[in-house]
Amino acid sequence: MLSMLARLFKALNAETSPWALAWAFVLGMFMGLTPLFSLHNVIILFLALSLRINLSGFILAWLFFSGLAYLIDPLFDWIGESLLLAPALEPLWVSLYENPLARLFQYNHTITLGSFVFCLLITPIWAPVAYKLIVTYRSRVKAWFDRLRFVQVIKGTKFFAMYQKVSGLRGGSL
Amino acid sequence: MNKVIRWPGLIAFVVIIGALAIIIRTFAGPIVKSGLEYGLTRANGAEVNIASVNIHWSPFSVSMEELQFTDPETPALNRVQAQRAHAELYFWDAVIGRIHIRDLEVSGIAMGVERRSPGRVRADYQSDSEPFDWRQTLADLEIEIPTVEGVLERSEIRTPGVIEQAQTNFEIQREKVDEARANLPEKEKLEGYRERVEAITEARPRTPEELLQLREDLRTLQRDMRTDRDAVRAFVAVSEEAVTVLRSDLEAVRSAPGQDIERVRSLLRFDNDSLSELSGVLFGPKVEQWSQYLLMAFDFIGPMLQRSDDEEVKPSRWEGRFIDFDRAQRPVFLIERAVTDIRLPDTHLSMDWANITWQHDRIGGTPSTFALAASESSWWQELALNGEFSMSDLRGFAGQQAWRIRGVNLVEQELFAQNDVVAKLLGAMLNSEGQVGVSAGELNGSGVISMRDVALDLDGDARWARILADVVGQINAFDMNLNVSGPMQAPGLSIRSDLDNQLQRLMTARLTAEADEQIARLRSDLEQRVSSATENLDPRLNAIVAGLAEGQSFEALLTDLLAVSPDDLRLGDQLRDRLRGSLRDRIGG
Numbered sequence: 001m002l003s004m005l006a007r008l009f010k011a012l013n014a015e016t017s018p019w020a021l022a023w024a025f026v027l028g029m030f031m032g033l034t035p036l037f038s039l040h041n042v043i044i045l046f047l048a049l050s051l052r053i054n055l056s057g058f059i060l061a062w063l064f065f066s067g068l069a070y071l072i073d074p075l076f077d078w079i080g081e082s083l084l085l086a087p088a089l090e091p092l093w094v095s096l097y098e099n100p101l102a103r104l105f106q107y108n109h110t111i112t113l114g115s116f117v118f119c120l121l122i123t124p125i126w127a128p129v130a131y132k133l134i135v136t137y138r139s140r141v142k143a144w145f146d147r148l149r150f151v152q153v154i155k156g157t158k159f160f161a162m163y164q165k166v167s168g169l170r171g172g173s174l
Numbered sequence: 175m176n177k178v179i180r181w182p183g184l185i186a187f188v189v190i191i192g193a194l195a196i197i198i199r200t201f202a203g204p205i206v207k208s209g210l211e212y213g214l215t216r217a218n219g220a221e222v223n224i225a226s227v228n229i230h231w232s233p234f235s236v237s238m239e240e241l242q243f244t245d246p247e248t249p250a251l252n253r254v255q256a257q258r259a260h261a262e263l264y265f266w267d268a269v270i271g272r273i274h275i276r277d278l279e280v281s282g283i284a285m286g287v288e289r290r291s292p293g294r295v296r297a298d299y300q301s302d303s304e305p306f307d308w309r310q311t312l313a314d315l316e317i318e319i320p321t322v323e324g325v326l327e328r329s330e331i332r333t334p335g336v337i338e339q340a341q342t343n344f345e346i347q348r349e350k351v352d353e354a355r356a357n358l359p360e361k362e363k364l365e366g367y368r369e370r371v372e373a374i375t376e377a378r379p380r381t382p383e384e385l386l387q388l389r390e391d392l393r394t395l396q397r398d399m400r401t402d403r404d405a406v407r408a409f410v411a412v413s414e415e416a417v418t419v420l421r422s423d424l425e426a427v428r429s430a431p432g433q434d435i436e437r438v439r440s441l442l443r444f445d446n447d448s449l450s451e452l453s454g455v456l457f458g459p460k461v462e463q464w465s466q467y468l469l470m471a472f473d474f475i476g477p478m479l480q481r482s483d484d485e486e487v488k489p490s491r492w493e494g495r496f497i498d499f500d501r502a503q504r505p506v507f508l509i510e511r512a513v514t515d516i517r518l519p520d521t522h523l524s525m526d527w528a529n530i531t532w533q534h535d536r537i538g539g540t541p542s543t544f545a546l547a548a549s550e551s552s553w554w555q556e557l558a559l560n561g562e563f564s565m566s567d568l569r570g571f572a573g574q575q576a577w578r579i580r581g582v583n584l585v586e587q588e589l590f591a592q593n594d595v596v597a598k599l600l601g602a603m604l605n606s607e608g609q610v611g612v613s614a615g616e617l618n619g620s621g622v623i624s625m626r627d628v629a630l631d632l633d634g635d636a637r638w639a640r641i642l643a644d645v646v647g648q649i650n651a652f653d654m655n656l657n658v659s660g661p662m663q664a665p666g667l668s669i670r671s672d673l674d675n676q677l678q679r680l681m682t683a684r685l686t687a688e689a690d691e692q693i694a695r696l697r698s699d700l701e702q703r704v705s706s707a708t709e710n711l712d713p714r715l716n717a718i719v720a721g722l723a724e725g726q727s728f729e730a731l732l733t734d735l736l737a738v739s740p741d742d743l744r745l746g747d748q749l750r751d752r753l754r755g756s757l758r759d760r761i762g763g
Contacts, residue, residue: 035494042191050184052177063471077494084497097499111494 018138022130024053026123028061033069033076034115039105073111080114202229206236218253218674220244221293234265244293245286250287257282257517261509264726272504278512278527286463329438333700337707340423344711351718354409359402364731367399371735379743389740396736403732406725413722431700438693439686453671456589456597457654461623462667465658467516468559468577469617469665471612505533514659516714521553534564541573555581558627573612577621580605595634597646602628610658617665623654645680652676 029039048058069076082111084093096102106112154160198205207227214222225240238259245253263275330601374392379385500506512527525546529537541564548557556578563573582604590597608621628648630638660666686693 046184046187047188048183052180055183071492072494076494080494081497090499093497093499094501098502100266100270106496106501108497109494110497110698114494 018131018134021054021057021134022054022127023051024055024057025061025130026127027053028058028063029065029122029126030116030119031058031062032065032067033072033119035106035109035112036066038112055128063131069115073115076111076114076115076118081114081120083113084108084110102122158160185334187350195584199231200593203227207238210238214243215296218243218246219262219299220246220249220253220295222246223293224620231263233266234268235260235262237261242289242293244289244295245298246295249295250289252287252293254283254285255287256280256284258276270625271506273507274504275509275730276511278509279515280512282522283516284516284518286469317453329434329441331434331696331700332704336423336426336430337703340420340427340707340711343419343423344714345683347412347419347718348714350412351409351721352415353406354412355721357405358409358725358728359405361728363402364728367395367402367735368731370395371738374743375738385743388743392738392740394742396738396740399736403736406728406732410722410725410729413718413725416480416718417715417722420711420718424708424711424715426629427704427711431697431704434700435693435697438689438696452677453652453654454669456673457671458669460587460599461656461669463653464606464623465656465665465667467518468621469575469658503536505531507533508537518553521551523548523557525559532565535566539564539566553583554579557582571612574608574609575612575619576607578607582606595632595636595639597630597632600629600631602626608656612662615662617658617660617662619658621656621658624651625654625655626651639686641681642677645677645684648680649673649676674698733755 027044030044031048034041082088093108096107103146123148180240203226206229210222211222221244223242224238226238228237228239229235230237238256240255240257241259242255243253245251259278259280261275261279262277269272272451316701371392374388374395377384377388379388413440441697445517454708507530509527509530512530515527515528516523516525523546525544527540527544529540530542530711531537534541541562544563545560546558547560548554550556558579559575559577561573561575563571565571584599584602585602586598587599588596589599603626605624605626606621608619608623610617611617612618628649628651630649632643632646634640634643652671654669657668657670658665659668
């Protein structure tokens, strides 16, 4: 985990594209908020592995949103049930029901549909927000952060040594 | 392109997914086997074993070898087992959890077969019924075999008491009769009365004074006669009472030995309630085994009903739920056609099924049917079993089954072996027919099992076992009325049979025969006592009867003599002739 965090910090501090990190957070959110053993998560995993996004960011976002998902599953259940029971959408759901592929995606499961739709809706917000946060971190937070006293203390810790090992930058700034 | 695609990652993904696909395809059989064993064990309530599962991908089919369903009630036995099952089904339907089997073949089905090792029963298994425990020991029935000695002790032989009572009564009556006899007039006195009345009536009064004198004489004479007549009447009454009492007593004495013997025999009669359950103990396990074959259709249906019940689980908002959009109304589970091959000792039967599902509304209300018909063979003359069932939201579960079996040759088989008592059916011809209906998951029906040309054998050391062994050999035919009721998964059976009555009758005859010698001795003794008593009493009764007859003749004579009225006396011949004629008519003088 320490190694993973170190890699994340390296990515935050290095020249990695902010969008690569932001999309990693988005895919991690999908993976974390929706039920893990779902067919769409295979596609998410495929995208995370085959596209040049930051894997550490993806994994950490996945872990973070997995924990969050336990708290808001009832919300997803409510969203999914509302959609599935909406009369206007019924013809769509009925036609999908006879489609084995759609059934494999478990579209008629309240939490699966609710969480997936929630992720789709939040992505246009979450992706720019993540991008902005990364850019802001690099330009402002990092300099302010380096000046903090406890950061100076941390520089003497094992974590910092690991970070340096990963980054390969002797004497690099935090 | 390279700025966007991470080739190592993409290749790794493809490799991992490809490897997973290969593993799943390679190990599909064991994976499905584990899944099936888990699911079926849950449905069965006890361990289900499948030796192997093979998946054939095109056309998609599943083959299973050596299926064993442990009987949760008797884990040492399999409720049902099959050597092989092969199902052809639609792959994509199966992927989305809709089981649509075109063709199912199950062969080597057997029931109640002993397992190599007892199966595990799920901790949450609950029996649906409390079936009658056929396997209780015969000793538990507490069959009481009466002994002759014991019966004689409590049979209260009454003949000696009756004789004594008769003798006492005789003494009392005799005293009364003797007392009355002492007041009787002498015969000569009565003769004197007759002569004097004749003399008065023969007289020829010439004058009114003579007539008055005669009338006065007659009145005086009649006063004496009335006194004697009252004494005679008292004697007759006492004698009549004595004769009645003594005749009744003698009748009681003569019939007493017969009544005593009948009482002894009735105490030896075997009417113990325990025998009413004997047929159940002897044939219960066998009938239970036979009924498993008769009701095997419901063994297949039972788990499906369980499955349909399981769908009613309320979802959790933390786990979500699947919402059904099945507007096409295709059944979730359907076996279009199935052939089940049932293995019986030394032979097998084939049963055809059609449209097996629990959602009959979705196949136009067509019921599931099953039929078994076997032509005449060396094992039976006729064998037919058929039935149907359907489930609908409106009507619920409804079904029925009927069977008709003729001329089944039963070979030697053990019926019962416990506590050194072994009962065997050496051979019999079995006929059976009946019908069972199902409503709301509960079975209710009845049937008759007729056993002909029966040969039974029983062996044991206990006295009751030896007596039973003597009589079961005489049983040639009997009927068993079978009642079936209870949940489909575990129906309860009860048996009523005339075998119990037959055994009761035969055991009574056997006990009576055993007691015959002692009863004959008892009868001889009692009859000797009666003979001795009656030899003494009969002459005495005859003497009283003779005395009574004499008394009655005295009474008649006196009554006739008193019939002459003093006012009838007249002057001259006219009176004489009239009186003479009257007297002649009454006393024949």
